[in-house]
Amino acid sequence: xxxxLEAEEFLPLLREQAPQAxxxxxxxxxxxxxxxxxxxxxxxxxxSVAIDGDTAMSQGSAEAALxxxxxxxxxxxxxxxxxxxxxxxxxxxxxxxxERRTAMGFCLFSNAAIAARHAQARGLGRVAVADxxxxxxxGTQDVFYDDPSLFYASSHQFPCYPGTGAASxxxxxxxxxxxxxxxxTGSKEFRAAWSDTLLPALDRFAxxxxxVSAGFxxxxxxxxxxxxxxxxxxxxxxxxxxxxxxxxxGGRMVSVLEGGYxxxxxxxxxxxxxxxxxxx
Numbered sequence: 001x002x003x004x005l006e007a008e009e010f011l012p013l014l015r016e017q018a019p020q021a022x023x024x025x026x027x028x029x030x031x032x033x034x035x036x037x038x039x040x041x042x043x044x045x046x047x048s049v050a051i052d053g054d055t056a057m058s059q060g061s062a063e064a065a066l067x068x069x070x071x072x073x074x075x076x077x078x079x080x081x082x083x084x085x086x087x088x089x090x091x092x093x094x095x096x097x098x099e100r101r102t103a104m105g106f107c108l109f110s111n112a113a114i115a116a117r118h119a120q121a122r123g124l125g126r127v128a129v130a131d132x133x134x135x136x137x138x139g140t141q142d143v144f145y146d147d148p149s150l151f152y153a154s155s156h157q158f159p160c161y162p163g164t165g166a167a168s169x170x171x172x173x174x175x176x177x178x179x180x181x182x183x184x185t186g187s188k189e190f191r192a193a194w195s196d197t198l199l200p201a202l203d204r205f206a207x208x209x210x211x212v213s214a215g216f217x218x219x220x221x222x223x224x225x226x227x228x229x230x231x232x233x234x235x236x237x238x239x240x241x242x243x244x245x246x247x248x249x250g251g252r253m254v255s256v257l258e259g260g261y262x263x264x265x266x267x268x269x270x271x272x273x274x275x276x277x278x279x280x
Contacts, residue, residue, distance in 0.1 A: 004267035018071030028117035065108040072115035096137030113143040128207035133215020136165030148173035183226035215258030216269035238276035
């Protein structure tokens with residue numbers, strides 16, 4: 001992915017090192033005891049500690065997780081302070097499965113939710129997360145569910161890990177909109193889900209900032225699920241989300257990397273995503 005972004009067309013990108021998130025930033029989403037427990041897991045070199053059947057931590061995981069959350073926060077600062085209109089946080093581990101008190105699905109801290117809470121701490125009111133990862137972002141939904149100032153929109157394969165994301169899950173104030181997609185679903189149904197349901201719901205919410213949970217594992221080449229998106233679909237959804245941001249948030253948008261496990265498909269998909277962010 002990083003090699004793909006070294007192409008000449010991406011020379012205009014401002015490249016920032018992701019800082020470590022602070023305890024204050026993390027604790028806007030996660031209880032202090034949870035944060036302390038995760039950060040205390042520091043295995044010896046070559047060892048790992050299993051959190052669950054999918055999620056493990058190595059010696060570098062705690063710092064990586066701090067920088068993933070910190071990168072998302074730094075991206076929010078960039079667009080609020082005005083030295084960037086759009087930002088892409090190329091970070092791992094991903095975050096959208098991490099619930100307030102539970103690490104799962106490769107995720108330790110809920111990066112997009114932390115970014116949203118940071119935006120509110122900076123003075124914004126309504127913040128939305130748009131999630132096109134192939135897996136439902138149960139962690140983001142967990143944080144947002146009871147707060148009408150936050151909005152979560154997701155398309156995802158269902159049935160699939162983690163088993164959440166039914167259309168009936170709507171949040172305390174209709175501030176959650178889920179569109180499950182059946183295995184083998186392709187571009188037409190994906191685009192219809194966003195055009196007919198998710199983007200109109202985002203418009204009605206009128207977010208002051210759009211944060212994207214940019215997972216690229218719905219690509220047809222990805223090994224972890226069975227949606228059949230083309231690389232061009234990620235350019236299309238990025239352009240549509242930018243239009244929403246243009247109507248409601250002065251064009252400000254923050255994108256945070258989530259999934260994507262076929263490395264060639266990930267690189268190609270990130271390239272079209274970032275190209276759209278640059279050209280808007």
